[in-house]
Amino acid sequence: MEEEKIEKIMEIALKRAFFWPTAEFYSDRQAGFYDYGPYGVMLKNNIINLWRKIFLSEEENIIEIDGSQILPESVFIASGHLQHFTDPLVGCPRCNFKARADKLIEEKVKKQISEKLPLSEYDKLIQKYKIKCPKCGSSLKKTENWNMMLRTEIGVDFKKCYLRPETCQSIFASFPRIYRTMRVKLPFGIAQVGKSFRNEVSPRQGLVRLREFTQAEIEIFFNPERDICMEKVKEEILPLYIENKILKIKCGEAVKKKIISCNLIAYYLALLKNFSIKAGLPEEKIRFRYVDKEKPFYAKETWDFECLTSLGWLELCACNHRGDYDLIRHQKVSGKSFEIVDETTNKKIIPNIFELSLGIDRLVLALLDTNYKEDAQNERVLFTFKPYIAPIFVAVFPLVKKGGMSEIAKQIYHELKKDFSCFYDDSGSIGRRYRRQDEIGTPFCITIDSQTLQDNTVTIRERDSMQQIRVSKEKIKEELKDYKL
Amino acid sequence: MEEEKIEKIMEIALKRAFFWPTAEFYSDRQAGFYDYGPYGVMLKNNIINLWRKIFLSEEENIIEIDGSQILPESVFIASGHLQHFTDPLVGCPRCNFKARADKLIEEKVKKQISEKLPLSEYDKLIQKYKIKCPKCGSSLKKTENWNMMLRTEIGVDFKKCYLRPETCQSIFASFPRIYRTMRVKLPFGIAQVGKSFRNEVSPRQGLVRLREFTQAEIEIFFNPERDICMEKVKEEILPLYIENKILKIKCGEAVKKKIISCNLIAYYLALLKNFSIKAGLPEEKIRFRYVDKEKPFYAKETWDFECLTSLGWLELCACNHRGDYDLIRHQKVSGKSFEIVDETTNKKIIPNIFELSLGIDRLVLALLDTNYKEDAQNERVLFTFKPYIAPIFVAVFPLVKKGGMSEIAKQIYHELKKDFSCFYDDSGSIGRRYRRQDEIGTPFCITIDSQTLQDNTVTIRERDSMQQIRVSKEKIKEELKDYKL
Numbered sequence: 001m002e003e004e005k006i007e008k009i010m011e012i013a014l015k016r017a018f019f020w021p022t023a024e025f026y027s028d029r030q031a032g033f034y035d036y037g038p039y040g041v042m043l044k045n046n047i048i049n050l051w052r053k054i055f056l057s058e059e060e061n062i063i064e065i066d067g068s069q070i071l072p073e074s075v076f077i078a079s080g081h082l083q084h085f086t087d088p089l090v091g092c093p094r095c096n097f098k099a100r101a102d103k104l105i106e107e108k109v110k111k112q113i114s115e116k117l118p119l120s121e122y123d124k125l126i127q128k129y130k131i132k133c134p135k136c137g138s139s140l141k142k143t144e145n146w147n148m149m150l151r152t153e154i155g156v157d158f159k160k161c162y163l164r165p166e167t168c169q170s171i172f173a174s175f176p177r178i179y180r181t182m183r184v185k186l187p188f189g190i191a192q193v194g195k196s197f198r199n200e201v202s203p204r205q206g207l208v209r210l211r212e213f214t215q216a217e218i219e220i221f222f223n224p225e226r227d228i229c230m231e232k233v234k235e236e237i238l239p240l241y242i243e244n245k246i247l248k249i250k251c252g253e254a255v256k257k258k259i260i261s262c263n264l265i266a267y268y269l270a271l272l273k274n275f276s277i278k279a280g281l282p283e284e285k286i287r288f289r290y291v292d293k294e295k296p297f298y299a300k301e302t303w304d305f306e307c308l309t310s311l312g313w314l315e316l317c318a319c320n321h322r323g324d325y326d327l328i329r330h331q332k333v334s335g336k337s338f339e340i341v342d343e344t345t346n347k348k349i350i351p352n353i354f355e356l357s358l359g360i361d362r363l364v365l366a367l368l369d370t371n372y373k374e375d376a377q378n379e380r381v382l383f384t385f386k387p388y389i390a391p392i393f394v395a396v397f398p399l400v401k402k403g404g405m406s407e408i409a410k411q412i413y414h415e416l417k418k419d420f421s422c423f424y425d426d427s428g429s430i431g432r433r434y435r436r437q438d439e440i441g442t443p444f445c446i447t448i449d450s451q452t453l454q455d456n457t458v459t460i461r462e463r464d465s466m467q468q469i470r471v472s473k474e475k476i477k478e479e480l481k482d483y484k485l
Numbered sequence: 486m487e488e489e490k491i492e493k494i495m496e497i498a499l500k501r502a503f504f505w506p507t508a509e510f511y512s513d514r515q516a517g518f519y520d521y522g523p524y525g526v527m528l529k530n531n532i533i534n535l536w537r538k539i540f541l542s543e544e545e546n547i548i549e550i551d552g553s554q555i556l557p558e559s560v561f562i563a564s565g566h567l568q569h570f571t572d573p574l575v576g577c578p579r580c581n582f583k584a585r586a587d588k589l590i591e592e593k594v595k596k597q598i599s600e601k602l603p604l605s606e607y608d609k610l611i612q613k614y615k616i617k618c619p620k621c622g623s624s625l626k627k628t629e630n631w632n633m634m635l636r637t638e639i640g641v642d643f644k645k646c647y648l649r650p651e652t653c654q655s656i657f658a659s660f661p662r663i664y665r666t667m668r669v670k671l672p673f674g675i676a677q678v679g680k681s682f683r684n685e686v687s688p689r690q691g692l693v694r695l696r697e698f699t700q701a702e703i704e705i706f707f708n709p710e711r712d713i714c715m716e717k718v719k720e721e722i723l724p725l726y727i728e729n730k731i732l733k734i735k736c737g738e739a740v741k742k743k744i745i746s747c748n749l750i751a752y753y754l755a756l757l758k759n760f761s762i763k764a765g766l767p768e769e770k771i772r773f774r775y776v777d778k779e780k781p782f783y784a785k786e787t788w789d790f791e792c793l794t795s796l797g798w799l800e801l802c803a804c805n806h807r808g809d810y811d812l813i814r815h816q817k818v819s820g821k822s823f824e825i826v827d828e829t830t831n832k833k834i835i836p837n838i839f840e841l842s843l844g845i846d847r848l849v850l851a852l853l854d855t856n857y858k859e860d861a862q863n864e865r866v867l868f869t870f871k872p873y874i875a876p877i878f879v880a881v882f883p884l885v886k887k888g889g890m891s892e893i894a895k896q897i898y899h900e901l902k903k904d905f906s907c908f909y910d911d912s913g914s915i916g917r918r919y920r921r922q923d924e925i926g927t928p929f930c931i932t933i934d935s936q937t938l939q940d941n942t943v944t945i946r947e948r949d950s951m952q953q954i955r956v957s958k959e960k961i962k963e964e965l966k967d968y969k970l
Contacts, residue, residue: 017666022553023560023658025821030639030646035552035659038667044551057902060909066529067520068507068697069554069680070635075508089641098641150555150637152648154515154696156574156583156686161515163637173508174520181502182523183912195554195680201641211639212553336510417542424545427668 002310009368010206012381016440018043018368019207032203032211034361039440042391042421044214044364046485047279048193050388051216051358053485054275055191062189062218063182067170069195070152073160075173078333079326081149081165084297087115087201088122089146092133100201101143104131116294119143150197150211163197167217168355170194172326175221179340186342186351187222187264193360207361208311214360221351222264223342224323230263233270241287241306261301265321265354272305272317272356280367280386281307288319298325309369316366317358324350371441380434383441384464388485392442393420397433399449401426409448412458412473416446419477420484438463444480487795494853495691497866501925503528503853504692517688517696519846524925527876527906529699529849531970532764533678535873536701536843538970539760540676547674547703548667552655554680555637558645560658563818564811566634566650569782572600572686573607574631577618585686586628589616601779604628635682635696648682652702653840655679657811660706664825671827671836672707672749678845692846693796699845706836707749708827709808715740715748718755726772726791746786750806750839757790757802757841765852765871766792773804783810794854801851802843809835856926865919868926869949873970877927878905882918884934886911894933897943897958901931904962905969923948929965 013019017037023029036044056062076082088101101122102113108129122143125131133140150163164170171178171190178190193216203209222228234252240259241247249259251266260266269288277283291302301321306313327350331338339348371383387393396413398405406426413424423442425433430447437445445461452458452473459468460479471479498504502522508514521529541547561567573586586607587598593614607628610616618625635648649655656663656675663675678701688694707713719737725744726732734744736751745751754773762768776787786806791798812835816823824833856868872878881898883890891911898909908927910918915932922930930946937943937958944953945964956964 014662015666017663020659020662022555022655023557025661025819026557026559026658027820028557028559028644030555030557030644032639033553033555035550035655037550037659037663038548041549041551063523064526065520065522066526068518070507070515070518070682070697072508072511072513072515074511074513091641096642146641150639152635152637154517154635154684156576156631157581159513159515170507170520173511174505174522176510177499177505178502178522181500197555199639212555334510335512 005310005372006206006369008381009372012439013040013368018440030211032200032209034207034210039391040364043367043385043389044360046389046391047360047363047367048216050279050485051193051275054271054278055189055218055356059189059271061184061187062191062220063178063184064191064193065171065174065178066192066194067167067174069164069197070154070161071164071169071173073162074333075169075330076149076162078330079169079172080297080329081162081169082147085149085165086145086147088117088119088143089201090122090126090143091141092136092138093141094138095133095136097133097135098201099134100146101126103202104134105129114294119145146201148198148200150199165198166196166357167192167194167215168219168326168357171217171219172330173334175327175330176336176338179221186226186340186344187220187228189218189220191216191218193217207365208314210361216358216360218268218356220264220268220354220356222354223345223349224262224352226342226344227263228267230267230270233267236270236273238266238269238273239287240290240303242290246287260303261321265301265303265319268354268356269303269305269319272319272358276305276307276316276363278386279363280371280384280389282370285309285370287313289313289315296320298322307366307370309366311369314362314366315359316362317356320355320357322353322355324352326353327351378466380438382438382463385441385443387443387483390441390443391421392423392437392440393484394444394446394480395423395425395433395437395442396446397424397430397448398426399430399447403450404453405448405450408452408473412446412448412476416476420480434461443483446476490795490857491691491854493866494857497924498525498853503925515696517685517694519692519695524876525849528852528870528874529845531874531876532845532848532852533701535764535970536678536760539756539763540674540703540841544674544756546669546672547676547705548663548669549676549678550656550659550663551677551679552652552659554649554682555639555646556649556654556658558647559818560654560815561634561647563815564654564657565782565814566647566654567632570634570650571630571632573602573604573628574686575607575611575628576626577621577623578626579623580618580621582618582620583686584619585631586611588687589619590614599779604630631686633683633685635684650683651681651842652677652679652700653704653811653842656702656704657815658819660812660815661821661823671711671825671829672705672713674703674705676701676703678702692850693799695846701843701845703753703841705749705753705839705841707839708830708834709747709837711827711829712748713752715752715755718752721755721758723751723754723758724772725775725788727775731772745788746806750786750788750804753839753841754788754790754804757804757843761790761792761801761848763871764848765856765869765874767855770794770855772798774798774800781805783807792851792855794851796854799847799851800844801847802841805840805842807838807840809837811838812836863951865923867923867948870926870928872928872968875926875928876906877908877922877925878969879929879931879965880908880910880918880922880927881931882909882915882933883911884915884932888935889938890933890935893937893958897931897933897961901961905965919946919951928968931961 018040022033090101285308288303303319305317398409503525507518575586770793773788788804790802883894
């Protein structure tokens with residue numbers, strides 16, 4: 001049932017050019033890569049615009065940079081990725097089959113296996129459960145560490161470089177310059193939207209586990225000895241998920257009870273919750289999962305922001321208290337001072353970092369999944385996107401091409417195009433045209449009919465209710481403008 | 486003098502965090518990589534927004550996709566890049582020095598050497614001019630082809646993949662799907678903004694020749710047997726540069742005289758000219774250079790759109806008639822049909838392609854260069870950016886912090902922030918604050934002074950004229966809104 005749903009969504013995504021597998025017609029195409037088509041690009045860009053609005057425009061202390069995706073090796077010596085960013089890989093000496101050890105064991109024992117065990121533990125489990133190569137039946141080799149960074153070589157002397165596995169390393173590596181030139185005061189954030197790359201052993205179908213993906217990351221730099229005030233969000237309720245139990249608790253309360261370690265973290269979790277609801281995730285399908293043993297190697301406190309989809313609970317944003325790990329490491333490897341003076345306490349410190357690491361592709365998928373609706377009664381499927389998230393904001397149709405309706409429709413279309421993402425369609429029956437727009441989640445459709453020719457009114461049809469109102473054509477913009485971001 | 490200018494601009498760029506060399510504090514940093522800082526990101530995004538407005542919103546037949554940057558090898562077998570995308574490289578057998586053969590010879594003979602000669606020609610010139618290794622004086626090895634694509638390996642079986650050297654290959658490789666799903670009719674365009682990568686032998690300083698760079702490409706698919714009408718731009722004048730002479734000629738005229746091969750090409754050259762002027766390039770500093778012998782390997786007709794900067798004429802956008810080269814090659818290698826039916830003629834064809842391949846980083850540099858102004862009389866430097874291109878649209882200052890001015894200034898700032906990119910500053914003398922904004926090109930500064938406390942008026946200071954007008958604080962938005970995009 002649920003699997004069926006995700007298949008239907010993927011079908012629409014392909015049919016309507018939201019996205020498709022990269023280089024799909026080539027025999028050497030690789031799994032884990034997707035291209036976004038026209039509606040996918042608009043959906044993605046609308047999500048990023050909302051993210052910029054909530055975290056950059058409406059906040060006062062977060063600035064945005066755009067760093068290179070290729071970085072030299074020493075950045076990843078500093079970050080720890082060269083040493084720690086690995087998956088356990090097991091291989092067959094005979095047929096060359098390879099797989100992630102944890103996943104291979106999971107398949108056999110039908111329960112979850114951690115991806116963070118010491119390598120010898122996997123070998124023990126493989127022995128214990130008598131796991132052989134699933135291709136040829138041979139005994140498997142010892143489990144190895146598989147570094148997930150993609151490598152490349154730069155210049156005529158082939159200098160080893162890596163494609164960043166997370167956008168934030170650009171932020172850390174340039175921290176001293178950004179701090180000095182931008183005249184910022186603690187606490188402040190540096191944000192970045194861009195591509196990251198991970199050489200996954202087994203990328204999952206669709207947009208869940210990609211090898212090339214878009215992140216929107218925010219790194220908040222703060223003095224851990226000086227917490228912030230959070231009046232603005234104190235009463236906001238956070239859905240925390242701790243040891244298999246959901247706890248709905250006010251931000252203020254959660255900090256007071258030491259469930260969340262400080263106001264600053266609670267503040268940004270609340271902001272993230274509000275962003276995600278504004279983007280269109282249903283409030284009852286989101287939670288912050290407290291991550292204990294499976295934390296990333298650099299994290300002191302981790303909350304995974306998850307959404308319930310038909311694939312189960314899906315992590316969309318990792319919220320990590322990274323402590324002073326990153327800046328101390330980068331200071332050490334670069335030899336440059338990463339210390340700054342906190343103007344409030346007038347003391348030199350290495351700031352701590354709290355990050356919101358959002359996966360844009362997964363959010364796209366979660367929105368498609370949670371906003372998908374089958375309306376059997378009206379023989380249609382639709383996406384109930386928020387109007388400012390929908391790829392097309394408004395479509396314009398002449399009821400028929402003749403009698404001057406096309407001309408008026410084109411005029412209206414050209415006028416609306418200046419302010420909205422707009423689509424013109426005059427082919428097929430009006431019912432089919434509505435269905436097509438439903439299928440890409442267009443919230444409003446305007447139809448020019450014979451009455452328009454008489455009294456200059458048009459109909460505006462609302463997607464979810466299918467209700468139509470009739471307004472003067474001069475009033476269309478007025479009617480729609482409040483639904484914009 | 487001119488070199489001095491570019492150095493000054495680079496100094497401001499660093500000081501004001503427009504951009505900086507990637508991983509600048511690390512000993513193994515690589516040339517040819519730059520990070521954009523906060524003002525650089527805003528400038529770049531404003532340019533991209535203008536590009537989207539002119540080419541996507543205001544045109545009706547261009548759609549946008551966002552493809553993967555990493556593509557499998559066969560895509561570049563199809564595109565020809567694996568075979569042809571090379572620079573001539575010469576090396577020293579003793580000290581391992583390496584350089585581009587054409588550049589090395591140029592330095593010696595002080596005239597321009599083509600980068601497209603047969604390899605043996607370079608060897609002949611090296612012999613003729615007795616060129617030795619500039620590091621150790623040894624005789625040089627034979628010139629080789631150096632492929633400029635960056636390689637990486639994907640998955641546990643290390644499949645060879647490449648970072649795309651131009652964004653358009655994603656467009657070509659997915660052409661059949663985009664055509665089928667988007668219900669488009671010839672001629673139509675597919676656009677893309679994104680990163681491309683070239684392993685340059687000698688990247689140039691600054692943003693001119695990067696190894697990782699942002700392109701905004703548009704590929705127009707058309708039936709060469711069916712030209713378009715171009716009423717809209719017929720009278721537009723194009724500055725063509727052919728065989729060392731400038732020719733200012735109307736679009737219609739240029740096609741009639743067969744200087745430009747068809748209306749469609751003239752139409753898009755005119756659009757590009759209008760875009761670049763709207764972005765802020767001075768009309769007298771742009772030209773379309775007719776490229777004859779130095780054309781890319783896939784091109785039938787090439788016009789390089791250039792801007793006169795203090796580095797000389799700089800190519801910003803390559804305008805290439807690629808013929809049916811790409812689609813025929815991709816069809817052959819993939820085994821998938823790339824043929825479509827032109828609905829107007831009802832015949833099956835492989836479309837031709839005309840492309841506008843714009844380098845965003847170079848446009849950023851050209852805007853910094855041509856918009857830079859020294860105003861010695863007022864002891865200031867400024868960028869005369871168009872208001873919708875400037876990183877900050879409006880800055881808000883309280884004249885002094887006391888007396889309630891800060892509170893009013895903050896209110897105004899928060900109100901303006903909803904509609905404009907806005908900056909608040911209350912530190913230092915008002916003169917210094919104006920200078921700081923001049924230096925990042927902010928067109929408007931609003932000051933709250935003692936008169937504000939009495940009559941609710943503020944001053945708006947215009948950057949270029951330094952003139953101030955006084956308006957009621959309720960009228961600020963009204964006053965500024967026409968300068969938005």
